Amino acid sequence: MIKKVLHAFKTVFKGLGLTMGHFFAARESRKVLSITDKDYFAQNSGMTTIQYPHQKLPVPDLGRYQLDVEMDDCIVCDLCAKICPVDCIEIESIKATEAIGKTSDGTTKRLYAAKFDIDMAKCMYCGLCTVVCPTECIVMTDTYDRSMPDLKEMIYKFSDMKPEEAEEKRVALEKLNAERLAAKEAAMQQKTQN
Structure with a gap:
């Protein structure tokens, strides 16, 4: 029983130590770098959260957006x-x-x-x-x-x-199609008469 309690205290203090280490390391932000930058993966300490919309991450050239x-x-x-x-x-x-x-x-x-x-x-x-x-x-x-x-x-x-302009274009197209159909029918009638 005493072993389990000691193990519990040990793991709690280990977790608190890890948390406090991150807490004190996060006093400053990491630099916002492009993923193509040679130092992108070299930053090991600092806050990774950016203050959006005041700070923005660089947008990749081949990104798919709006x-x-x-x-x-x-x-x-x-x-x-x-x-x-x-x-x-x-x-x-x-x-x-x-x-x-x-x-x-x-x-x-x-x-x-x-x-x-x-x-x-x-x-x-x-x-x-x-x-x-x-x-x-x-x-x-x-x-x-x-x-x-x-x-x-x-x-x-x-x-x-x-919408009014679109309707005008539709009417003009219908008129042109009607004229073409009438001309085609007239040509067919003239052809059958000859």
Whole structure:
């Protein structure tokens, strides 16, 4: 019985000694270093907790964080939405009646983006959407601290087309399609008469 009590005191004092050693060693913070720094693993003492948001850890160059879309380069091909494993990208396209411009790499744009929303609350930051994008308009940024009080604020709307403008584009496309159909039917009738 006395052996067990002595063993208990010994282990308590050993634990307290370890705690006190950490307590006195933690009077100053460790330097915030990048993981590529040669002294990153050499720091053996000091507090490892950073005082966020006043101190921030360096962001790795190839980190996967917040998505961003450069709409001027988007051809609305819908590949990013199709490859997304969690369906966090929602795109609605409207076919243009003619070419509407070019992207920075020279690709001709033929679709309007009536809607281009990314729900960052669903996003799992896999980066697949950035890989399949043919014009590289969807990229991962180094922003990682976007917390919102409401989940609806996590839906980022990249398209700047208003609903009225989208409806105008739809009506123009329907009118063009009707004219083409009428011309095709007229050509078929003329062909059958000859």
